[in-house]
Amino acid sequence: MPGREDVNTGVLKGGEMVNIVAVTEASEWVDESWSTRASREDMLSDFAGWHPDLAELFANVEEVYNWGLFDRDPMGSWTKGAVTLLGDACHPMLPFLSQGAAMAIEDGYILGEALGLYPDNLTEALAAYEAERRPRTSKVQLEARERGRTYHLPTEEEMAARDAEYARRAKEDPRTTGINTDWVYDYDPRRFSARMREAAE
Ligand SMILES: Cc1cc2nc3c(=O)[nH]c(=O)nc-3n(C[C@H](O)[C@H](O)[C@H](O)COP(=O)(O)OP(=O)(O)OC[C@H]3O[C@@H](n4cnc5c(N)ncnc54)[C@H](O)[C@@H]3O)c2cc1C
Structure with a gap:
């Protein structure tokens, strides 16, 4: 590591x-x-x-x-009137979870779906988009920051403790290297519209 x-x-x-x-x-x-x-x-x-x-x-x-790596805290809102944001513009993140572009692609997909669900109500569409995306991208943003911290520990002792803990976890779950990111990949944007329709019934 x-x-x-x-x-x-x-x-x-x-x-x-x-x-x-x-x-x-x-x-x-x-x-x-x-x-x-x-x-x-x-x-x-x-x-x-x-x-x-x-x-x-x-x-x-x-x-x-x-090339400096900078990140920001998750934002409190992305939308103002008829304008909303997606991608790095609203959730810039450190690259340690390799998810910045992936999140931008998911945002784009969900925004398209939300506009399709509420074709005559832009306010509802953007609210649904933001409600779906902001919690997820905020979590990914903070986890990427945490990964950066654990990747770049300042002392040999802390690195050894981290590596031992990762080795222990990898033994428990041989599919991982000790860092469990299943929750990142379990998300399926294609379920969004069906979920929204079910909730409306
Ligand atoms: C070192 C590193 C490694 C990374 N590795 C990964 C990875 O493995 N996996 C992953 O998913 N992500 C990764 N990322 C993150 C990924 O590159 C970004 O999250 C992604 O590019 C964001 O896409 P975006 O469309 O939101 O923004 P951008 O890609 O920044 O696109 C914005 C575009 O808008 C243009 N623009 C800006 N201002 C204006 C203006 N005024 N008028 C017109 N155009 C304008 C810019 O030129 C740019 O082309 C990595 C990032 C870094 C730095």
């Missing part, structure tokens, strides 16, 4: 390119941009002591960008 840093790589363009997401924590940096240039040297020094393969990969990178 990761410590204060973690690294994900993805091969792009049929193996021509490698995209590296290398996460490290900083308390002082607040620039909300994804185009701030950074240096290969900084990247190498942040990950000093990691496996030599990783050092070799980093030594060959051509472009490095600093």
Whole structure:
């Protein structure tokens, strides 16, 4: 499991390119941009002591960008009159649960269904959409934050305790790595309209 840093790589363009997401924590940096240039040297020094393969990969990178990860507390409402929000605009989340785009897609689906359920009443449609989506996305947002915290624990002792607990849980349920995310995937947006119709009967 990761410590204060973690690294994900993805091969792009049929193996021509490698995209590296290398996460490290900083308390002082607040620039909300994804185009701030950074240096290969900084990247190498942040990950000093990691496996030599990783050092070799980093030594060959051509472009490095600093990209801050920011999140927000769940919002109290998304809708004002005939305008509502979806996706990162209303529930930006840290990427540690890999759900930001998934939530935006679910939002879009439910919004379409809600508009179909109340074709002549936009207020009802947007209220139904928000009532369905805000609790779920708020939970996912907070869980992603919690995952970020447990991924980047500050001391070796805390990391060892976390890993032991995850190993214990994985033994109990071999399908998981110790982190149970069934509740994320159990949600089925296709049930929304039927549920709403049943509730109205
Ligand atoms: C490192 C990282 C890893 C991630 N991994 C995952 C993952 O594995 N799985 C997952 O589900 N999600 C992941 N996400 C999250 C995902 O990328 C976002 O949640 C998702 O892109 C949000 O979609 P969106 O349509 O709400 O917003 P965006 O994708 O931000 O789209 C908004 C669009 O609006 C445009 N725009 C902004 N202002 C204006 C304007 N004034 N006029 C016109 N256009 C405008 C922007 O240019 C942009 O194209 C990850 C995010 C990060 C940072």
